[in-house]
Every structure is written in structure tokens, then in C-alpha cells.
Amino acid sequence: MQVDTPQVLFKNRHLGRPATLAEYRAGGGYEALAATIGKRTPAEVLQLVLDADLRGRGGAGFPAGRKWQGVPTDHVGTRYVVVNTDEMEPGTFKDRILVNADPHLVIEGIVLCAYSIGASEGVFFIRPSYEGDAELIEQECRVAREHGYLGNNILGSDFSFDLHVHRSAGRYICGEASAQIKAISGLRPNPRKGGPRTAVKGLWDCPTIVNNLETLANLPGIVRNGPAWFKALARSATGSGTKLYSVSGQVARPGCYELPIGVTIREIIFEHAGGMAPGKTFKTVIPGGASTPFLPEALLDLEMDFDPMRAAGQRFGTASLMVFDQGTCLVGATLSLMEFFARESCGWCTPCREGIPAIRELLRRIEGGQGTEEHIQMLTDLLPVLDKAYCAFAPGAAEPVRGLLTHFMNEVNAHIVQKRCPFGNPPPTLRGKACGTRPIQFGPTPCPEDQCPI
Known part of the structure; x- marks a missing residue:
């Protein structure tokens, strides 16, 4: 797709081959x-x-x-x-x-x-x-x-x-x-x-x-x-240069676009990425990669720049936008991210090694219809623990959960009230027998499929 912004990094981009x-x-x-x-x-x-x-x-x-x-x-x-x-x-x-x-x-x-x-x-x-x-x-x-x-x-x-x-x-x-x-x-x-x-x-x-x-x-x-040329490429007052924006999820034209620092999230999704995929309606977006929080529709006109994003309680991150539609269960989506972060933790420090699997187990219970109000409080209490980790890995992993609890608490509550995923997702595998009645057992390995009680 041709875009009306200077192409600096993609100046020599060709379809299907590198520039010589x-x-x-x-x-x-x-x-x-x-x-x-x-x-x-x-x-x-x-x-x-x-x-x-x-x-x-x-x-x-x-x-x-x-x-x-x-x-x-x-x-x-x-x-x-x-x-x-x-x-x-x-x-x-x-x-x-x-x-x-x-x-x-x-x-x-x-x-x-x-x-x-x-x-x-x-x-x-x-x-x-x-x-x-x-x-x-x-x-x-x-x-x-x-x-x-x-x-x-x-x-x-x-x-x-x-x-x-x-x-x-x-x-x-x-x-x-x-x-x-x-x-x-x-x-x-x-x-x-x-x-x-x-x-x-x-x-x-x-x-x-x-x-x-x-x-x-x-x-x-x-x-x-x-330097003056480079700074002038940006749209925002605090930005410099262009940026490569990776766009994935429920959009018509997923891909990588070079656009100015300071372009709005709305423009990236609904102009350059072609808007939502046919039959899909926008729900939310993770704007800066998996270690950034969900962003609600009310913030779509936010400038993609480090300082404006931070002021709005968001993170610019890698400027990798993952777009979700109204048919997506965000509890399930967050659980999927926590599965990734739990697997990829190096295990060096306690907040990360134990905290991320603990959050994953709580989300499994909520998504599987076994969640309670107590589990929401446990999630809330665990998030500051991850901020005490040895490096930025665990605090980043906490961001999607923080965004879920901040902007989409209604979905979390619906799982608890209805005792199932309201989007029809099958229950995830939980660890230990009688998962809904025994105390939560944290750890990296779920129970075998043939022993799962759900």
C-alpha cells in the first residue's frame, strides 16, 4: 500500500525481495x-x-x-x-x-x-x-x-x-x-x-x-x-523520526507500515491497515507489543509517541499493534499471553518465576468458570509483586492483565457470574484434581488431559 509519508527505512522496499x-x-x-x-x-x-x-x-x-x-x-x-x-x-x-x-x-x-x-x-x-x-x-x-x-x-x-x-x-x-x-x-x-x-x-x-x-x-x-530533518519527520511535538508499526489481528490489511512518530492509533488501524476485517467490530488494541496494556476505544486518537502514551497510562513499546474484535474473549486472550510469559521466564527471580504462573492459574480458573471475587483481588494484589522483579520482563507481562482489570472488568465479572466463558470458549486445562474446590496450586505444568476434572 502506498502511504503519503516519507519512507526512510522502507525507501527501497520491494515486494518479495531485498534491495541490492x-x-x-x-x-x-x-x-x-x-x-x-x-x-x-x-x-x-x-x-x-x-x-x-x-x-x-x-x-x-x-x-x-x-x-x-x-x-x-x-x-x-x-x-x-x-x-x-x-x-x-x-x-x-x-x-x-x-x-x-x-x-x-x-x-x-x-x-x-x-x-x-x-x-x-x-x-x-x-x-x-x-x-x-x-x-x-x-x-x-x-x-x-x-x-x-x-x-x-x-x-x-x-x-x-x-x-x-x-x-x-x-x-x-x-x-x-x-x-x-x-x-x-x-x-x-x-x-x-x-x-x-x-x-x-x-x-x-x-x-x-x-x-x-x-x-x-x-x-x-x-x-x-x-538532526533537524529527522525531528521534522515526526508529527508530535515530542517525537523524532518515523517508526515501523507492526499491525496484526482483526484488520483488513495486517502488515508493517512506516509512519511518523506521533501518528494516531486510529489512523494506523482504520486508514493504513484498512480498518477492521470484514464483519468485525473494533473492541480493543494492544498498542506496543504483548507487554503493553489493552487500550480502550476512547483512546484511539492517542498519538503514538513515548511521552503522550506514558501520560495516558499506556506504553509505546515496539509500536506493534494487536487488534481485537468484539467477538474475542479478553480473559482468554490475556491468558494466552500469560501462557507465553510463564514459559519464557528465565526463572531467575521469585516475583517472575512464581508470580507469572500464579497469575496464569488465576486466569485459567476465571476463564474456565471456576473464578470468584477472591480471585480478582488476588490478581490485583499480584500485579505490584511483578513490578519488583529483577528485570523488565515481569512488569511487562503484568501490563495486559492491568489493562484487562482497568478497562474490561465487565468481562471478568461476566465469567464469574455466568460460571463459564460468555464467548463460548472451552475451559482451559487447570492443574490438580477438582480444580474448582481445592486451593490453587501454582506451577509451570498443567495436569495431564486425561486427569483434568473439567
Whole structure:
């Protein structure tokens, strides 16, 4: 679909194939790198990124330039850039689309980041189900080396940097920066809390910058066109640049769209994604990926930008919209998300290891018609416990539940009053015999199907 907004990241997007090096260069590709290496200092590149107010596109929204400022300038030895392409969050698929659209845009952005922080080695960390993308990046890295854009003495300068692809073991927690560094190192990928930041002591105890793939893909445009150009791409007063919005669920045209930061949720769904699928009526949307809360119809005109979303009690996240229609049971949908989060927890800290399965079990009971008012209070009490977890995984998992209880309490109550799912969903498997009468037993494994009492 053609859209009337500048296409920066998707400028060279073609149906069914990635852009070639020749196509990328024809549109100004690698001009930013050629105008930088040997002509600008690393500090000047960093200042461009700071002035552009480029915020991380992986979910947290932390300013990229401020992260880079954490790298010690007096470090003697190797510095690393780690490109986070793990993308294990349900509903999020923008990085896969971007790699397949314009791999050399991604490579140029990585090299510019490396030049700014003085890195000589890069790791392209990618989820295992993206094997085709991993092979594509490996292939295009070879092409970039052949043309002097990667490897030793880039463009005839004294700057050298190379990029290697690392395939993830395939767990969600590997997308967390400190856990990702451990995963690359061959260690148990649990998050690290306290101590020096990864920018100071990361991969192999060397300074390491971990950035999302989409974040780094913005660098060639910023360096070539300037911070003012980048900020002007946004619609909102606090935004900068464009954003890749993944849209899935009950819409007419699910897909990935490049639109300005600050575009409204209503416009994304009802204009670019074609509105609701035939015969479907809008009910709610998770706007920023699975670890963000349900958003009611009253907030559809909210700007998709970090600050406006936060002010409204929402999260911008990865800007991955999952759209639900009136025929969807939101208790069941939330339970499905909790099944995912319970499975993907690394199990390192108690609030996450025990809290998420506890919430899952409560939702199973409510969805299966065994819920009580006491279970609602237990859910409410558990949510603050997840906020005390070791990393952002458990607080993110709590968000859909928080949205359910805030905006769709009528559905929860209907399950309890009617003692069944009002949408006709079959009861989920609950753990333990006589699930409706025995105390709740929390844990990761449901009872076998042939022993389920429901």
C-alpha cells in the first residue's frame, strides 16, 4: 500500500525481495559513511545522534546518544556493538521486515554506530526462526566487505570494523540486553542487575553498546540529512523520526507500515491497515507489543509517541499493534499471553518465576468458570509483586492483565457470574484434581488431559 509519508527505512522496499547494493547506493546509500569516516570525529557523529533525539526502537525508548555516551573514552582494547534482532515478543515483526527490505541500510547504520563509539567488532544477534534473515545478512556482509564498507580499513581509512551473525538459542529473555550478552558469551542468559552498565563492562567485560536493529537503521538518514530533518519527520511535538508499526489481528490489511512518530492509533488501524476485517467490530488494541496494556476505544486518537502514551497510562513499546474484535474473549486472550510469559521466564527471580504462573492459574480458573471475587483481588494484589522483579520482563507481562482489570472488568465479572466463558470458549486445562474446590496450586505444568476434572 502506498502511504503519503516519507519512507526512510522502507525507501527501497520491494515486494518479495531485498534491495541490492546497487539499488541502495542509487538512493544515497553509504553516502553518510563516506562523508563520515576520516572527515568527522566520532564525537561529532555522537552529537548528531543526540541532537536528533533518536530514541531506542526496541521497546524501552532510551535515547541512543545518551547510551553511547556511557562508553568510556579511555578504554584500551576492544569495544563491541551488539545488534538486537531477537524480536521474540508476540505481535512484533518489524525487524524481520526491515532486514528483508534493505539489508545495507542496516549494515551502514551499524558501522556508523561502531565508528562513533570506537568499536572494532559487532555481533548481529538474531532469533533462530529468522534463519533466512541471518543468511541474508551474512551474504550482504560479504558484499559490503568486497566493496570496502566493512572489514579492515573501511573506505581506505584507518578504521576497521567487522560484523558477525550470532543465532540465538531461542528464548524471549535473550532479548534483554544484559542477558543477551551472557547468551553470546555462552553463559546462562539471566539478566544482570547492579554493577557497571553494559556500555562500560559488557561482552567479554569490554564496553558494549546493545541497540535494536531499527534504531541503528535510522543513523544513515540522520548523518546524511541532519538532526533537524529527522525531528521534522515526526508529527508530535515530542517525537523524532518515523517508526515501523507492526499491525496484526482483526484488520483488513495486517502488515508493517512506516509512519511518523506521533501518528494516531486510529489512523494506523482504520486508514493504513484498512480498518477492521470484514464483519468485525473494533473492541480493543494492544498498542506496543504483548507487554503493553489493552487500550480502550476512547483512546484511539492517542498519538503514538513515548511521552503522550506514558501520560495516558499506556506504553509505546515496539509500536506493534494487536487488534481485537468484539467477538474475542479478553480473559482468554490475556491468558494466552500469560501462557507465553510463564514459559519464557528465565526463572531467575521469585516475583517472575512464581508470580507469572500464579497469575496464569488465576486466569485459567476465571476463564474456565471456576473464578470468584477472591480471585480478582488476588490478581490485583499480584500485579505490584511483578513490578519488583529483577528485570523488565515481569512488569511487562503484568501490563495486559492491568489493562484487562482497568478497562474490561465487565468481562471478568461476566465469567464469574455466568460460571463459564460468555464467548463460548472451552475451559482451559487447570492443574490438580477438582480444580474448582481445592486451593490453587501454582506451577509451570498443567495436569495431564486425561486427569483434568473439567
